[in-house]
Amino acid sequence: MKPTREDFLLTVRKASFRLPEASPVRVRREVNGETVWEPHVTADKKVYTRSADSNLLLTDLSFRDAAGLTETTELTEYRDFPVVTLESRVSNPTDADLALSRLISFKHEFCGDFIALRTCGMEVKTLPCYTAGGALTVEFDDHTVFLDSPGATAAVYPTPLGVEVFFLTADKSVPAGGEVKTPKVTVMVTEGGKDRSEAIFTAFSEKHLF
């Protein structure tokens, strides 16, 4: 099964994370008694995009706040499949451990008329849904979003225009001088239903993963 032009255009519309403002990674921590979500709008942002070969477009998005907390997201966009992957690192260059109240490795709204969510062999038609499994197939009336993040727990909430997908990690602190790495998140958007989505992801896996 091969992806089509429409699959790529859909992915560009629904899973574009190359701009810093569109980063799906969120860190929540307490600073001076207040809850702060990072990367904050005031963070120092850097974007570096490059081609590896003619298949892979790599983008590093990095944010550094005034206290030195650095969050770097490595984004890989495939040119032969409508697939995007993200991996993030949260670094703490300071001398003290950094407490996190939550690390969300992915938070993104997918718009569309929701039909069903499939995860862990179950079909779910009513949201919200929480699952320990990292693989989700979100079926809309005319397209399907496949997401996978081994090792992360997932939550899917309804929104007025579709669904919002969260992948959360268990990390609660970043050691002084160290970093935590979030599980890799893979996103694929295709036209049609789950069977086509599965077939294209199988083809992607055979070419790029195995």
Add this chain to the structure above:
Amino acid sequence: MKYQTSRQDMLLAARRLSYASAASLPLSFRLGDRQIRGIPADFKPTEYKKLLDNSITETVITGMNDKGLEIRAEILEYRDFPVCEYTVFFTNKGSEPTEILSAIDALDADFCGDDPILHHGNGDTCGGDGYHFTDDSITAEGITIHPSGDGTSCNGAFPYMRVKFDDYVLTLAVGWTGIWKASFVQNPLGINVKAGQKETNFKILPGETMRTPRMCLLVSDTPDETRSMNLWRGFYFAHVMPKQFGENLPPKCCMHLFNYKGAEFTGGSEDNQITALKRYIKGGVKPDLWWYDAGFYPCNGDWPAIGNWFEDKVRWPNNGLGPLGEECDRNGVDLMVWFEPERIRLSIKTEIKDKHREFIMPFKNADGSVDWNNGDALFYLGNPDALEWIIDRIDGLIKKWHIRCYRQDFNFHPGRIWRSNEEPDRLGAIENLHIQGYYKYWDTLLIRNPGLYLDSCASGGRRNDLETMRRAVPFQYTDVGLGDHAQKQKQHLEMFEWIPYFRAHTMDWAHNNVIDEFSYLNAITPAATFMLTCFDSPEDFALARKMRPIWKRAAEIELTANYFPQGKLTYNKELTDTYCVHFYDQDKGEGFVLCLRNKDCEQDSFTAVLGLEDDKDYVVEDALSGEKTEMHGADLKDYTFRLNKREGKLLFFTRIGK
């Protein structure tokens, strides 16, 4: 027979191309008075390794000295081909200019081996002597090659070459769209190879980044050059050729209405272009791509008069080329439009000269004076404001006009402009920044326009280095000999070997420009322009309809198959040679052999050596007559053609069963 990566190739790559560490990175340069190799310890290098997918490992090595000079090397090691490629970036993160960096060789490495012979070419010289390859023994005296210095990367030297040793072959491609150089010197155990930007003697200003050319090296573990060539072709198709919606660019039949009511496309209008396109479609020859070359802008019929990147409203009154783009879209045809954004004509009034003179870099005389009213100047892509302006302007036109293929030409010599504007302590810096801007310009257009593909042209094929070919295909790989069969055939042999996506025209200048089957067979290339005009006869259209599926079937095979060259064609303008090429894709069980006896060739037979499988049976199909026979592979080790003068034959092979 199938050429593919072997275990021995990968082991050889691990031995010869192990560059992914600070100490083994084959970079050398001078920093002030200090000679540096790799990234030394005082830069405190750190390595970050990542599997990008199952076939590429990326290693990023970053180090910074105490004055804020950062060196960053991005190294890719492939696991499906015996290839290592890398680029090095120098960034000044300090607050003062750096010391002078000079003699920067991105590649400075030794390769052990006996009897080294360098196979190298002169690229597209814009003359009849171009695309000529020679073999030279590498001695202690050494060989240094570089393009002409006009500022293009393929004029006078071709940035793809290989060194044949007695037991392996090394292939080197230099990705730099400016002036590069490579040297090969024999040493006691083999050779030393150096390559990089030719002129480097510059300080780096605070906040500035300079980069090296991309170095790409492939090794193959036998002295068989055909095998090495096919590994390169396989690598090219897998990792170099631009993708369009998930696939390598397919064969493209390119049609146009050329020189109508003005030179080139300066007489092109909404009405005549759409009418011509419809005539082709009605005649059953629907193009894959509608070619609109130089001339959509106001220029009074003088296409080189550029600097206005907007439409001539007399010829294009309704949203510029938008109606043509919409018509193309409706018919499933890709609209290509020509641009030449890096050149500005100074002798005329243009938008860029009048309103954005700060974006222009003219030639500077020795006394510092500038003539703003004559000649051509550079639109300097090293200026971030200029870069942003041109990106926004062209991106806007691509979207507004439904452009699916962006064609970029480059008809002048920036080398003298770069040099005249560089101070002695910035030699090579302006070239470097301009070329970085050129890559960013193209990358941004590609990112902003999913599915867009680019065509690289520079008075033909003067800028088809690896970095350009990662982003574009060379539809017009030369301006020379488009209808001269002897020249074309020689060029095609080199293109199939190194840059295997290109285009040819169905013309024969030596035969009253008659477009017959023989002319078509001379354009069996991955892309083709049928020189059928929309005014031609029903018989001409019938011939095009007959030849199109033959061309397409062969072109598709060319884009996946192994290539088996059939001897070397001697360069000869007298057309006294036979031209023969053979392709076979063992995975698909499909191939073809094409043999052309040129008009003055006295040899009435030619035996092609084929690469089919001995133990398989094949349907052998004569493409022109449609006649089919079944033959056993063992009986097809070779095939003898008997042809009349100016006659050709194309045989398809289809394996029976698996």
